[in-house]
């Protein structure tokens with residue numbers, strides 16, 4: 223991946239390639255921004271440009287290929303071991319930083335999900351940041367810069383990344399996957415500006431499975447409790463998918479709200495479910511939809527606090543079925 227091959231993020235590309243060309247790269251960067259927007263790709267493109275025999279990240283030379291295969295001796299990737307990056311991991315790469323780079327002009331270390339460093343690991347890393355060496359480059363990646371120690375943040379050059387506009391994601395989906403404009407619209411709207419989400423495992427969830435989920439949801443009635451309990455069990459089964467399912471519910475009720483407020487169909491996320499949205503808006507009003515959207519926001523907050531998932535979903539679905 224060269225800078226040119228990365229979609230969007232023109233300002234970030236320009237900053238990095240200019241600093242590289244003028245020999246003024248920082249010792250440490252903090253790439254922050256939502257998951258799946260291309261922070262890691264950009265970091266690897268920078269690494270390639272640094273080690274490349276042609277000094278541009280050509281992609282063909284041996285050094286570039288080693289970066290692509292992540293077996294370049296001067297590239298270190300630090301990622302969470304389980305839930306966190308541990309002090310032993312930081313110490314082990316620090317030992318290596320004391321040696322001279324083997325093939326490139328610098329040693330490059332990518333720290334993924336840098337906010338997952340334990341306090342011990344963060345404090346150990348601080349030593350490296352406080353005494354930077356000319357032949358090392360640290361790139362910290364995070365979707366949650368506020369969770370990093372202020373002392374770490376202040377020693378890195380910040381480079382924030384933003385979400386991709388829906389139109390860019392939609393165009394790529396149509397080009398690369400050959401899907402129609404309604405499906406690409408739904409996927410782009412639900413992927414929240416993340417290429418990773420739009421092209422990743424969520425695709426099936428956001429297309430077919432979404433339709434099934436919303437069919438079950440809108441078929442629930444407050445008087446029959448068994449289907450509610452079954453559905454709660456079903457959606458709470460997978461902890462990692464649940465937030466995306468809740469996002470699908472939220473987007474649906476926001477669509478209903480749009481119709482109740484008299485906005486046109488072109489504002490909808492679920493363009494393929496226009497009829498259903500109009501039908502549901504016929505039996506709801508602004509106050510009832512607001513209550514449902516609030517219930518969804520509240521339950522997402524509760525999930526962050528590790529409440530019993532199934533119980534929380536039962537309570538939520540009772541409110542949504544009302």
Ligand SMILES: [Zn+2]
Pocket residue numbers: 273274275276277278279280281282283284285286
């Ligand atoms: Zn190259």
